[in-house]
Amino acid sequence: MSRLARFWMVVQLAFRNLYSAKGKNILVGFLMLFGTCLVVLGTSLLDSIEHSMAKSITASVAGHLQVYDKNARDDLALFGSGFMGQSDIGVIADFDRVKKALSQVPNVKAVVPMGTNMAEFYSSTLLDRTIESLRQALSAGQAQKAQAIAAKIRAMATMMEGEFNNRLQVLKNQSEVEKQLSDIRRVKSAAFWQDLETQPDRVIEFLDTRLAPLVDENDGYFMRYLGTDLQLFAQNFETFEMVHGQMIPPGRRGLLVNQKFYDDVVRNRVARVMAYLHQKLIENGETIADDPLLQNIVDRLVRQYRRITFQLQPDDARMLAKQLQAYLPGAQGPIEELVQEFLRVTDDNFQDRHRFFFANIAPKIRLYLFDIGDVVTIRSYTKSGYLKSVNVKVYGSFSFKGLEKSDLAGAFNLMDIITFRDLYGMMTQEKRAELQKIQAQIGLADIAADQAENALFGETDQPGEAVRANAQGFDEFADIDLKATTDNGKSLHDTTYDQADIDQGMALHAAIVLEDPTQLVASQRAIEQAIDQHQLGLQVVDWQTASGMVGQMVTLVRVILYVAILIIFLVALVIINNTMVMATMERSVEIGTIRAIGGQRAFVLTLFLIETLLLGTAAGFLGAGLGAGLVSYFGQVGIPAAHDVLVLLFSGPRLYPSFGLGNLIAGASVILGVSVLATFYPALIATRIQPVVAM
Amino acid sequence: MENIVELKQVVKEYPLGKLTVRALSDINLTIEKGEFTVIAGPSGSGKTTLLNMVGCVDTPSSGSVTVRGQRIEQLGDRARTQLRLAELGFIFQTFNLIPDLTAAQNVEFPLLLQGTLTKKERQRRVAELFELVDLTPQIKQRPNELSGGQRQRVAIARALVTQPGIVLADEPTANLDSVTGLNIIDLMKDLNQKRQTTFIFSTHDQRVMQHAQRVIQIVDGCLSEGAPAS
Ligand SMILES: Nc1ncnc2c1ncn2[C@@H]1O[C@H](COP(=O)(O)OP(=O)(O)O)[C@@H](O)[C@H]1O
Numbered sequence: 001m002s003r004l005a006r007f008w009m010v011v012q013l014a015f016r017n018l019y020s021a022k023g024k025n026i027l028v029g030f031l032m033l034f035g036t037c038l039v040v041l042g043t044s045l046l047d048s049i050e051h052s053m054a055k056s057i058t059a060s061v062a063g064h065l066q067v068y069d070k071n072a073r074d075d076l077a078l079f080g081s082g083f084m085g086q087s088d089i090g091v092i093a094d095f096d097r098v099k100k101a102l103s104q105v106p107n108v109k110a111v112v113p114m115g116t117n118m119a120e121f122y123s124s125t126l127l128d129r130t131i132e133s134l135r136q137a138l139s140a141g142q143a144q145k146a147q148a149i150a151a152k153i154r155a156m157a158t159m160m161e162g163e164f165n166n167r168l169q170v171l172k173n174q175s176e177v178e179k180q181l182s183d184i185r186r187v188k189s190a191a192f193w194q195d196l197e198t199q200p201d202r203v204i205e206f207l208d209t210r211l212a213p214l215v216d217e218n219d220g221y222f223m224r225y226l227g228t229d230l231q232l233f234a235q236n237f238e239t240f241e242m243v244h245g246q247m248i249p250p251g252r253r254g255l256l257v258n259q260k261f262y263d264d265v266v267r268n269r270v271a272r273v274m275a276y277l278h279q280k281l282i283e284n285g286e287t288i289a290d291d292p293l294l295q296n297i298v299d300r301l302v303r304q305y306r307r308i309t310f311q312l313q314p315d316d317a318r319m320l321a322k323q324l325q326a327y328l329p330g331a332q333g334p335i336e337e338l339v340q341e342f343l344r345v346t347d348d349n350f351q352d353r354h355r356f357f358f359a360n361i362a363p364k365i366r367l368y369l370f371d372i373g374d375v376v377t378i379r380s381y382t383k384s385g386y387l388k389s390v391n392v393k394v395y396g397s398f399s400f401k402g403l404e405k406s407d408l409a410g411a412f413n414l415m416d417i418i419t420f421r422d423l424y425g426m427m428t429q430e431k432r433a434e435l436q437k438i439q440a441q442i443g444l445a446d447i448a449a450d451q452a453e454n455a456l457f458g459e460t461d462q463p464g465e466a467v468r469a470n471a472q473g474f475d476e477f478a479d480i481d482l483k484a485t486t487d488n489g490k491s492l493h494d495t496t497y498d499q500a501d502i503d504q505g506m507a508l509h510a511a512i513v514l515e516d517p518t519q520l521v522a523s524q525r526a527i528e529q530a531i532d533q534h535q536l537g538l539q540v541v542d543w544q545t546a547s548g549m550v551g552q553m554v555t556l557v558r559v560i561l562y563v564a565i566l567i568i569f570l571v572a573l574v575i576i577n578n579t580m581v582m583a584t585m586e587r588s589v590e591i592g593t594i595r596a597i598g599g600q601r602a603f604v605l606t607l608f609l610i611e612t613l614l615l616g617t618a619a620g621f622l623g624a625g626l627g628a629g630l631v632s633y634f635g636q637v638g639i640p641a642a643h644d645v646l647v648l649l650f651s652g653p654r655l656y657p658s659f660g661l662g663n664l665i666a667g668a669s670v671i672l673g674v675s676v677l678a679t680f681y682p683a684l685i686a687t688r689i690q691p692v693v694a695m
Numbered sequence: 696m697e698n699i700v701e702l703k704q705v706v707k708e709y710p711l712g713k714l715t716v717r718a719l720s721d722i723n724l725t726i727e728k729g730e731f732t733v734i735a736g737p738s739g740s741g742k743t744t745l746l747n748m749v750g751c752v753d754t755p756s757s758g759s760v761t762v763r764g765q766r767i768e769q770l771g772d773r774a775r776t777q778l779r780l781a782e783l784g785f786i787f788q789t790f791n792l793i794p795d796l797t798a799a800q801n802v803e804f805p806l807l808l809q810g811t812l813t814k815k816e817r818q819r820r821v822a823e824l825f826e827l828v829d830l831t832p833q834i835k836q837r838p839n840e841l842s843g844g845q846r847q848r849v850a851i852a853r854a855l856v857t858q859p860g861i862v863l864a865d866e867p868t869a870n871l872d873s874v875t876g877l878n879i880i881d882l883m884k885d886l887n888q889k890r891q892t893t894f895i896f897s898t899h900d901q902r903v904m905q906h907a908q909r910v911i912q913i914v915d916g917c918l919s920e921g922a923p924a925s
């Protein structure tokens with residue numbers, strides 16, 4: 001009975017002490033409140049980010065787990081490791097065995113073969129296509145048509161001449177440009193075209209090899225692609241959705257371009273910048289005048305005029321020149337200058353120029369380097385360092401739902417794994433057999449692996465030599481060619497494959513999609529066991545590890561948050577400690593009196609602890625409430641993803657965070673821990689106060 | 696009579712820089728149960744130091760202090776605290792009431808520390824003491840709402856509530872006007888006679904000394920017993 005009464009007495013004393021030292025306790029309480037709020041808010045945000053990131057990463061390309069070569073030199077980093085260059089994650093030589101073994105592990109829904117790589121891609125330019133139509137007209141014996149096309153090419157050469165004359169004035173290596181100019185002038189000359197009927201091959205060859213390369217619209221576009229079992233991929237990665245075109249039919253080779261990549265990289269740069277400026281100026285209401293960054297973009301836009309002029313058919317160029325002269329009062333000069341003048345947009349004229357651009361210029365040029373349905377040439381270095389090209393049809397564009405604006409997720413283009421293997425330069429069993437046959441034929445039993453591969457694939461950085469490989473009798477590569485040819489009778493992209501072809505080959509890594517993602521840890525262990533049991537020589541990592549930098553970033557942010565919280569609490573600890581020590585000193589007579597009239601040290605300690613716990617609990621409740629309130633508020637309005645990486649982390653343009661009991665408990669326990677720690681020293685001092693001080 | 700307090704050759708020295716200050720030198724003193732003793736002496740003579748010895752809040756540098764048969768210099772902090780709670784009542788010069796508690800709560804406080812009485816018993820005991828110090832109307836008030844004399848009477852009630860064998864009071868009237876101070880002394884003497892409680896208090900006030908049954912003079916840490924000045 002009296003024990004309880006004594007306790008209530010202590011609580012009452014504690015309450016009164018708290019009240020009578022209001023100033024100190026408001027300060028200390030506010031620190032605690034702020035700290036708790038921060039813990040609840042911070043951990044809730046991080047948990048929400050982790051949750052949404054889990055969704056965006058697992059449901060886009062990673063799956064829940066990833067397996068890859070156990071002895072890989074580098075770690076698997078799906079979204080890049082942050083270091084330049086390609087990482088070496090080894091090879092899963094026999095995917096079939098892996099798929100069969102791991103599919104039997106409980107909770108595994110799908111094992112999706114994958115391989116990521118970078119490649120340069122090329123599409124034909126207007127000049128390429130015009131030369132191609134000339135070739136066709138000639139071989140079909142359509143002399144009149146050929147003449148008309150020839151006139152077009154000459155007009156194009158005239159435009160190029162103007163351009164290269166300009167270059168002559170700004171570039172250092174003038175002899176190079178002069179050589180190019182003389183080639184252009186040769187095409188411009190009537191003499192050049194006199195050979196058209198007598199020696200069409202020579203004319204075409206000159207155009208192909210000397211003139212076409214001068215149109216440098218296609219200088220080094222890189223794409224990152226993921227080769228996979230496309231049907232299996234589409235079934236198992238929920239956020240995958242087609243945007244334009246069609247899904248690659250089963251058994252077909254092809255490329256699905258990411259809509260984000262398509263709009264950002266493949267789209268004509270002038271059109272892209274126009275669209276970007278429209279969003280900034282018209283939709284967001286920003287102004288060029290106030291923003292040096294936009295100013296810079298406009299300056300660079302003007303210099304992009306060739307992206308228009310090089311694309312214009314001569315008739316269209318003349319027509320556009322007239323339109324621009326009418327549109328831009330007082331503007332004179334050749335089309336190049338008119339376009340440059342047109343592109344010099346300001347806050348005042350932008351809206352109208354944007355309209356003019358899409359009404360009058362866009363229809364005359366190619367808005368994208370390639371269209372959906374086109375065949376593009378993809379060139380990549382194989383594992384052994386040889387350049388290898390394939391032509392693939394772009395069946396359609398897709399996006400990862402929620403991640404439409406993420407550059408990281410948007411960088412992934414999808415490709416069938418058969419083509420991926422071709423580009424990767426990995427032998428299928430079929431080819432291995434073929435190779436052995438050659439080895440037997442030419443009597444080289446111990447031909448070096450790289451050489452054999454070279455012999456087999458004919459990889460080289462010279463397109464001409466690539467074709468020479470065909471002479472060795474590998475039909476599959478007969479059509480490998482750096483020029484995209486849509487009408488090539490028997491093209492690689494027309495060949496088909498079946499499920500066995502997909503499975504019985506290599507992959508670089510494989511995604512494992514689980515039935516129940518909450519059992520991830522257990523499944524990871526089960527898969528490890530299966531790997532050991534079947535001696536697959538693989539390692540299995542969770543999606544967060546597999547995602548590389550991005551996955552680690554959340555860990556990094558978590559560490560930063562924890563460090564920040566730690567620092568805030570250390571500061572709070574010091575402040576609380578100091579104020580409490582001071583308050584204790586002020587109360588030393590009271591404490592001495594309590595000790596003199598018979599209060600034990602333990603009683604004084606209890607008094608202090610209860611005081612702190614009361615304050616901590618009150619501040620903790622308020623802080624947790626405030627934190628939870630803030631999270632709820634953000635959960636309503638959403639936190640915009642200001643940076644691209646955030647889009648991926650937020651799994652969309654905005655994060656709608658929520659909190660769980662765990663966050664509140666974390667906040668409460670941290671604050672109580674800090675309170676007790678902060679009280680410890682002053683309480684110790686208090687217990688040391690001698691009763692003599694009261695006398 | 697029972698020797699309730701016994702000091703033998705008690706020396707208390709305080710370090711003061713490199714020097715030591717001898718506050719008590721070779722004190723021999725015996726106090727019997729029921730005595731009403733005044734320790735008289737000028738400021739700095741060692742009154743408080745002596746009371747601290749008897750009150751078990753401090754230990755001697757040498758010699759022995761026996762309170763209720765216990766050698767306090769041999770006790771640990773817990774045991775001395777327990778002894779204070781069980782056997783001693785304290786009245787302070789500055790009253791030392793706990794400002795956050797009401798007068799009644801202040802008086803109840805030692806009973807709660809003892810934890811032996813039920814709530815009813817405690818309430819009865821507290822009421823009885825307020826009756827005794829004639830402060831029943833102020834029972835619910837806080838220390839800062841009371842006058843100095845009233846506060847000291849609450850302090851006396853607190854000192855007596857556990858029915859201690861000895862009540863110590865270090866200059867209990869020093870912060871009171873002379874009339875109030877004499878009233879307080881009268882009250883203490885009254886309680887001493889009614890309850891046979893041993894009172895030991897210090898003062899340097901001549902008029903206060905007159906009320907004592909026994910006066911112990913202390914000068915520079917040395918005792919000299921003398922009859923109450925008349
Ligand atoms: N804690 C202490 N440290 C040093 N000297 C002290 C201490 N307490 C008391 N003294 C000294 O001991 C002597 C007696 O002091 P005290 O017992 O307080 O005298 P009184 O109560 O009669 O005024 C004085 O000289 C005083 O300065």
Ligand SMILES: [Mg+2]
Pocket residue numbers: 742743744865
């Ligand atoms: Mg004194």
